[in-house]
Each structure stands twice: as structure tokens, then as C-alpha cells.
Amino acid sequence: MTTKDVGRTAKRGPYAKSEERRQTILDAAHAVFAARGYRGGSLQEVADRAGMSQTSLLHYFPSKRDLLMSVLERRDEITSGAFPDDMEEGLADSVIRTALHNEDIPGVIELYTVLCAESVTDEHPGRDYFTERYGRLRASYGRRFAELAAEGRLRPGVDPDQAATSLVALWDGLQTQWLLAPDQVDVAKGLRGYLNLVILPGTDPTG
Structure with a gap:
């Protein structure tokens, strides 16, 4: 290792530690919001779970709203693992695989369900996130x-x-x-049953 390499490592050290603390806070917030919702979960509870003071937590996330949006962003990053770039498959298989993938991630469905339901309340900071997410999902699956x-694979009248x-x-209901x-x-x-009702069987890769 050269002197230059040592210098680079030293510079990366504080950043790595800061990022580690940030991830610890996000893990704690994920658990708190999944259990108590945004309104019921306090910053103090998140700080206690993360093993730091609330003042230290606010150094990383200036407000509770900022923390919530970062948790939702991280939630999307976690679940994106269900969509490898090189995977080609039909709609039904994609839906089923994603459902099973999410079930294997501790707390991700709890977080989504609790915050989604809570977001319909007045002035909830996650309302736009879920409104936009539902719009994207409807458009994508549509x-x-x-x-x-167009391929003759959808049942008549659907x-x-x-x-x-x-x-x-x-x-969401399931x-x-x-x-x-x-x-x-x-x-x-349950999802497979619904898809079998609306999609006609076929041998091509879209099914």
C-alpha cells in the first residue's frame, strides 16, 4: 500500500462510518414505522433503537418527514432486487415471484401496508409517494x-x-x-388464481 493509498483510505473512513450510522437509523426507523406507523412512531423511539441521541439522529435526518421519505426510498431499493435487468418472463410469473420475494424480506410488507393505509389521512407526508406509486403500478400492469x-391472451370482455x-x-388486500x-x-x-381467470393459457413466453 502506497502513501497515496493510505490517504485515500483515511478519507473514506469517516464517510463509511457516517453511512453505517445512517443505515442503522434507517433500519431502526423501518422497524418503528412498521410497528407504529408514521404518526405513532416517535423520533425518540427511533433514536433509542438506533442507540443514539435524538440530536444525533437529526444530524443525519433533519426532520421526521425526511426520515420517512428516506425509509420509503430504501424500501424501494430493497424490493427492487425482485427485478433483475436480464430477466424475461411473463406477467403472471413476474407477479408471483415479486410477491414471494417480498414475503422473504423481514418487515417490508408490514411497513408498506401500515404506511399506505396511514397515508390517506390529512397532511400525511407519504400521501404523494403512495399516490404516485399506485399510478405507476396501474399504468405498468395496464x-x-x-x-x-393484442396477442389474444386476455379473456374476452376483460x-x-x-x-x-x-x-x-x-x-394489497391479500x-x-x-x-x-x-x-x-x-x-x-390468490394472485395466481386471479391471473388465471383473466389470462388465457398459452405456450409463448408472455404467459
Whole structure:
């Protein structure tokens, strides 16, 4: 290691430590918000879980709103692992794989479900996030269903946009039931059942 390398390592040290502390706070906030929601979870509780003072926490996240948005951003980064860039598969398989992927990530469904429900309340800072997210999901799945319709793979009378809206609603509803009774509700099975109702069987890779 050269003198220059030592200097570079020294410069990276404080940044690495700061980033580690930031991730610790996000982990703590994730757990608190998933259990108590945004309004019920306090910054002090997050700080206690992270093993620091609230003043130190605010050095990394100036407000509770900033912390929430960073938690949601990290949540998206975590769940993005279900979408490898090189994967080509049909809509049904993609949906089922994503559902199973999310179930294996501790707390991610709890966080999403609690904050999504809470976001409909007045002046909730996560409202725009969930509104925009639902819009993107409906548009994305609507395009996929439209592609299937163009290929003759959508059952007669099924509207692609309505099928997309119903899929998103069913998925959220199944996840809520799964959180309440995981031994009684199979999210992937429920989604597969719905998709089998609206998509005609076929041998090409879109199914």
C-alpha cells in the first residue's frame, strides 16, 4: 500500500462510518414505522433503537418527514432486487415471484401496508409517494395486460386497465390478510388464481 493509498483510505473512513450510522437509523426507523406507523412512531423511539441521541439522529435526518421519505426510498431499493435487468418472463410469473420475494424480506410488507393505509389521512407526508406509486403500478400492469390482449391472451370482455387496477387492489388486500393470518392466507396462490381467470393459457413466453 502506497502513501497515496493510505490517504485515500483515511478519507473514506469517516464517510463509511457516517453511512453505517445512517443505515442503522434507517433500519431502526423501518422497524418503528412498521410497528407504529408514521404518526405513532416517535423520533425518540427511533433514536433509542438506533442507540443514539435524538440530536444525533437529526444530524443525519433533519426532520421526521425526511426520515420517512428516506425509509420509503430504501424500501424501494430493497424490493427492487425482485427485478433483475436480464430477466424475461411473463406477467403472471413476474407477479408471483415479486410477491414471494417480498414475503422473504423481514418487515417490508408490514411497513408498506401500515404506511399506505396511514397515508390517506390529512397532511400525511407519504400521501404523494403512495399516490404516485399506485399510478405507476396501474399504468405498468395496464400495459402488460394490453400486450396480452393484442396477442389474444386476455379473456374476452376483460379491460386491460381495469384488470390492472383489480390486480393492485387484490395484491394489497391479500397482503393485509396475510399479515393478520399468515397460516391461512397464501398471497401468491390468490394472485395466481386471479391471473388465471383473466389470462388465457398459452405456450409463448408472455404467459
